[in-house]
Amino acid sequence: MGENRSRVSEITDAALSPEPVKAPLWAWSVATFFGVGTLYPGPGTWGSLAAVLLWWAAARFAPVQWQVALCILCAVIATAIGIPAATKFARASGKKDPQQVVIDEVAGQLIAVIGAPVAWKPLLAGFILFRLFDMTKPPPIRRLEGLPEGTGIVVDDIGAGIYALIIMQLLLHFGILL
Secondary structure, three states, X not given: OHHHHHHHHHHHHHHHOOXXXXXXXXXXXXXXXXXXXXXXXXXXXXXXXXXXXXXXXXXXXXXXXXXXXXXXXXXXXXXXXXHHHHHHHHHHHOOOOOOOOOHHHHHHHHHHOOOXXXXXXXXXXXXXXXXXXXXXXXXXXXXXXXXXXXXXXXXXXXXXXXXXXXXXXXXXHOOOOO
């Protein structure tokens, strides 16, 4: 009886504290957005929040006329380095879409706030909209997850970011967020 209880404890402990993933340091750093993806609960939400806060901080130092281009550039960079990093991390973890990979949330979240004023209401709306579309994955976003490796991990969040961007721009156009 004592052996069974000990074995159950080992299994429970292993499930609660998974082994660290042995991905290359650069891939781990990018994929987890410098460790943000290791925060629980909800690493994806933490990744989105980190992206919004960093965008808010960075945009304050950029001239207003450059902010749209800068946001697009940041999203493109996050996507371009995020896909290979997510691929390496997923291979190392043995999982198709590890929760710790949040660079996809960073890229999608940045897309959601392209062209939005850098103020609390639009950034909060962009955060909520992106998380909503990322979690519900309306058609055809869910199908994008079927793409291979890091592409599937990242591109579905790009789709969620585009959906959120469309709604954000409509809210801004009709003066709902101003």
